[in-house]
Amino acid sequence: MRATSIHRWLAALATLLLVSSTMLPTEALAQQPRPGGELTFVVSAEPPSYDGHRETSFAHIHPVAPHYSTLLRIDVANNYKIVGDLAESWTISPDGKTYTFKLRDGVTFHNGDKLTSADVKASLERIVNPPPGVVSARKASYQAIDRIEAPDPLTVVVRLKWPEASMLANLASPWNYIYNAKKLAEDPRFPEKNILGTGPFIFVEHVPGSHWVAKKNPNYFMKGLPYLDGYRAVFIRSASAAVAAVRSGQALIEFRGFSPAQRDDLVRALGDKIRVQESPWTCVLTIVFNNEKPPFNDVRVRRALSMAIDRWQGSQVLSKIAIVKEVGGVLRPGSEYAATESELVEYPGFGKDIEKARAEARRLLKEAGQENLKFVFKNRDTQMPYEPVGIFLIDQWRRIGVTAEHRPQETAQFQGDLRNGNYEVSMDFACDFMDEPDLQLFKYLSADKSPANYARYNDPVLDELYVKQARATNEAERRKLVREFEKRVLEQAYQVPTIWWQRIVPHWDKVKGWEVSSSHYLNQDLRDVWLSE
Amino acid sequence: MHRYIIRRVLLMIPTLFGVAVLIFLLMRVVPGDIVALRYTADGGSVSAETLAAERARLGLDKSIPAQFVDWMGGLLRGDLGQSMWTGRPISYEIAIRFQVSLQVAIMATLFAILLSIPLGTLAALKQDTWVDYAIRIFSIAGLATPSFWLGIIMILGLLIVFQWLPPMATVSFFRDPWANLSQLIWPALAVGYRYSAVATRMTRATVLEVLREDYVRTARAKGLWERVIVVRHAMRNALLPVVTIIGLEFAFLIGGLVVTEQVFNLNGIGRLMVESIIRRDYTMTQALVLLTATVFIVVNFAVDLLYAWLDPRIRYR
Numbered sequence: 001m002r003a004t005s006i007h008r009w010l011a012a013l014a015t016l017l018l019v020s021s022t023m024l025p026t027e028a029l030a031q032q033p034r035p036g037g038e039l040t041f042v043v044s045a046e047p048p049s050y051d052g053h054r055e056t057s058f059a060h061i062h063p064v065a066p067h068y069s070t071l072l073r074i075d076v077a078n079n080y081k082i083v084g085d086l087a088e089s090w091t092i093s094p095d096g097k098t099y100t101f102k103l104r105d106g107v108t109f110h111n112g113d114k115l116t117s118a119d120v121k122a123s124l125e126r127i128v129n130p131p132p133g134v135v136s137a138r139k140a141s142y143q144a145i146d147r148i149e150a151p152d153p154l155t156v157v158v159r160l161k162w163p164e165a166s167m168l169a170n171l172a173s174p175w176n177y178i179y180n181a182k183k184l185a186e187d188p189r190f191p192e193k194n195i196l197g198t199g200p201f202i203f204v205e206h207v208p209g210s211h212w213v214a215k216k217n218p219n220y221f222m223k224g225l226p227y228l229d230g231y232r233a234v235f236i237r238s239a240s241a242a243v244a245a246v247r248s249g250q251a252l253i254e255f256r257g258f259s260p261a262q263r264d265d266l267v268r269a270l271g272d273k274i275r276v277q278e279s280p281w282t283c284v285l286t287i288v289f290n291n292e293k294p295p296f297n298d299v300r301v302r303r304a305l306s307m308a309i310d311r312w313q314g315s316q317v318l319s320k321i322a323i324v325k326e327v328g329g330v331l332r333p334g335s336e337y338a339a340t341e342s343e344l345v346e347y348p349g350f351g352k353d354i355e356k357a358r359a360e361a362r363r364l365l366k367e368a369g370q371e372n373l374k375f376v377f378k379n380r381d382t383q384m385p386y387e388p389v390g391i392f393l394i395d396q397w398r399r400i401g402v403t404a405e406h407r408p409q410e411t412a413q414f415q416g417d418l419r420n421g422n423y424e425v426s427m428d429f430a431c432d433f434m435d436e437p438d439l440q441l442f443k444y445l446s447a448d449k450s451p452a453n454y455a456r457y458n459d460p461v462l463d464e465l466y467v468k469q470a471r472a473t474n475e476a477e478r479r480k481l482v483r484e485f486e487k488r489v490l491e492q493a494y495q496v497p498t499i500w501w502q503r504i505v506p507h508w509d510k511v512k513g514w515e516v517s518s519s520h521y522l523n524q525d526l527r528d529v530w531l532s533e
Numbered sequence: 534m535h536r537y538i539i540r541r542v543l544l545m546i547p548t549l550f551g552v553a554v555l556i557f558l559l560m561r562v563v564p565g566d567i568v569a570l571r572y573t574a575d576g577g578s579v580s581a582e583t584l585a586a587e588r589a590r591l592g593l594d595k596s597i598p599a600q601f602v603d604w605m606g607g608l609l610r611g612d613l614g615q616s617m618w619t620g621r622p623i624s625y626e627i628a629i630r631f632q633v634s635l636q637v638a639i640m641a642t643l644f645a646i647l648l649s650i651p652l653g654t655l656a657a658l659k660q661d662t663w664v665d666y667a668i669r670i671f672s673i674a675g676l677a678t679p680s681f682w683l684g685i686i687m688i689l690g691l692l693i694v695f696q697w698l699p700p701m702a703t704v705s706f707f708r709d710p711w712a713n714l715s716q717l718i719w720p721a722l723a724v725g726y727r728y729s730a731v732a733t734r735m736t737r738a739t740v741l742e743v744l745r746e747d748y749v750r751t752a753r754a755k756g757l758w759e760r761v762i763v764v765r766h767a768m769r770n771a772l773l774p775v776v777t778i779i780g781l782e783f784a785f786l787i788g789g790l791v792v793t794e795q796v797f798n799l800n801g802i803g804r805l806m807v808e809s810i811i812r813r814d815y816t817m818t819q820a821l822v823l824l825t826a827t828v829f830i831v832v833n834f835a836v837d838l839l840y841a842w843l844d845p846r847i848r849y850r
Binding site: 048049056057058132133135136137138139140192193207208209210211232234236237238240241244245247248249250251283410411412413415416417419429430431432442443450451452 | 563564565566567569570571572573574575576577578579580581583586587590618619620621625626629630685688692696697698700701702703795796797798800804805808811812813
């Protein structure tokens with residue numbers, strides 16, 4: 001009896017060992033990147049030009065970024081750490097004003113030209129001081145740069161006028177493609193219509209309105225990468241057609257993301273063939289008050305309208321139907337410098353006792369003589385998430401006796417009215433490639449300093465706080481200054497955030513090596529992506 | 534006849550000039566700015582100076598008459614200019630889309646002709662029988678069904694039943710005929726159904742009318758075969774209004790399939806037109822409107838010439 005029991009145990013152990021010995025390598029093998037295959041993905045718009053320095057849309061980044069390298073990159077898989085791309089290493093001088101980058105040796109452009117520091121210098125200078133006829137969309141982020149030097153073929157030195165906390169992040173911007181200096185010297189606008197980079201994929205074909213094709217760069221400087229033989233970006237404007245394309249397997253992923261309903265449709269149809277990745281998104285819709293137009297030049301009115309909004313309940317309700325989820329201040333909730341929940345609830349409009357907040361809002365309106373306030377709320381006619389958030393806001397204002405007429409407008413007209421101050425209250429939008437106070441707070445600077453501020457106010461206090469936090473070298477000090485900035489913005493309520501976006505990316509499970517990030521501009525070089533089937 | 538043709542060609546010039554002036558002015562009246570849209574709509578923070586420089590580069594800082602003269606000068610040289618949005622030559626952008634729209638229009642027209650003329654004639658010949666009723670139900674359903682809705686049903690049907698979708702990216706017929714046809718046959722059918730319904734109704738009505746004409750009665754009295762009467766005598770006359778309908782529908786299909794193109798993700802002229810208007814791409818929109826107007830004028834002209842061929846009584850001077 002005892003012997004039988006021992007035999008049973010031994011048999012069970014042997015079976016377990018056998019099973020585990022056969023299972024482990026298979027599982028390990030299953031996670032081993034598999035080279036080959038072509039990834040087809042959807043892009044819901046199309047790049048106007050091929051020049052990353054000029055463009056601002058994800059529609060550019062998704063098909064074009066895999067052709068290029070940048071000096072630095074943001075490693076999404078490694079907690080958004082800034083790592084080298086073309087830079088092998090770098091040092092920062094003790095005064096924080098000199099950045100010295102050592103470049104990788106042996107990197108070549110797709111035409112065979114060797115990459116040197118001259119290419120990096122020419123590309124960065126094109127961003128910082130664009131020549132006539134060239135648009136640098138993010139020039140304002142590099143005002144601290146004094147000069148760029150290339151003392152030897154593998155060294156680049158960036159000298160700043162003042163130390164700036166966000167400089168490394170800005171240099172890691174996914175838009176900062178490194179171009180070929182020789183081509184730029186011949187024609188500064190060469191990158192607008194030509195693709196010539198050092199990235200993991202070589203350009204094959206772009207049929208405007210239809211698709212974009214690329215093939216693997218066999219001479220890519222990261223040995224063994226990329227895994228894919230190529231990719232094909234298909235331009236599909238209609239959201240339902242995009243969902244159908246993914247559902248049919250014609251496309252495996254749409255990197256920007258889908259709505260909750262579209263996610264649920266795909267999960268229902270494809271079951272375990274689909275994997276859903278979600279992430280808080282560094283994008284937010286803001287309510288912009290026209291600070292030049294009465295009664296919105298009265299802080300009591302603006303604050304009352306912000307306080308009427310139950311962001312916490314809105315987050316729960318809207319996240320079921322729209323791509324919004326987290327409640328936050330001027331920085332994405334959960335990001336390094338963002339307010340904690342306990343800090344957040346202290347700001348007007350962010351407390352959890354909505355009845356108390358609305359009572360205060362009514363009192364402020366009464367005090368300002370605006371108990372029966374009526375205004376037109378201009379919104380962009382883009383369905384997701386502008387429409388549901390707009391409707392939600394109007395309902396919230398109704399609860400304090402305010403009547404807002406919802407007026408969705410076609411994008412061009414909406415943008416024109418916003419820029420020209422032809423509005424009373426309007427929706428606005430902010431979206432950045434990473435969580436960095438310099439990027440997110442820029443929108444709230446005085447209108448004469450920030451072209452992204454459409455609320456038409458100037459506030460020297462905010463401007464001063466912005467400069468102080470940007471130049472702060474101590475993390476705790478910077479955090480304190482960011483809080484002060486945020487507190488002033490939300491108390492003055494010149495323009496206030498609504499609910500932060502939530503990125504939802506359902507994709508075929510066979511797409512591996514791609515992790516969703518808080519920005520749809522990041523992690524799009526596709527070099528680590530592979531297909532398991 | 535030759536004088537007529539020359540006169541018609543010459544008449545096209547003031548017509549197209551009128552269209553050009555109208556669309557040029559209309560685009561300037563519509564609020565919105567392509568430069569601001571391009572650099573700020575996605576959250577960009579481009580300075581006012583940069584936007585002004587870009588407007589100047591595109592010639593938008595000039596007076597409206599100066600912009601018009603520039604554009605007309607280009608047109609007279611045969612240069613449609615560049616898209617303000619993409620910077621690519623307009624002729625290149627249009628050529629890519631035009632071949633798709635033209636192919637869908639041709640396929641839909643063939644489908645409509647092959648279906649409508651036999652069905653319409655049959656319905657007329659079998660008037661008030663179950664055949665006539667069945668054809669009338671078929672054609673009325675076609676008139677009542679929007680093409681885009683039928684397209685959506687087709688897409689869903691293919692997806693749910695066959696787990697398959699027509700290719701979403703454009704493939705040239707000469708590169709891969711099978712992929713090309715498997716993409717375009719569906720929109721052609723969706724559009725062609727409504728198109729054939731219109732033409733079937735028209736064919737039935739005109740054949741019925743012609744069959745009551747004196748010359749048909751005379752032909753019958755002479756003892757001609759019914760088939761000869763219908764095909765040689767009645768059909769030729771009955772087809773005149775049908776040709777007009779087919780011509781107009783064909784011209785419409787070149788630029789008017791906006792929603793159907795969205796449903797099937799077709800890279801056609803209609804979608805390009807809508808995108809250009811949304812983006813305030815003035816040069817592209819102007820060129821597309823001119824193209825559409827030209828197509829309508831040319832197709833109408835071709836229909837008029839076809840009249841003369843179909844009915845020898847018609848003579849143009």
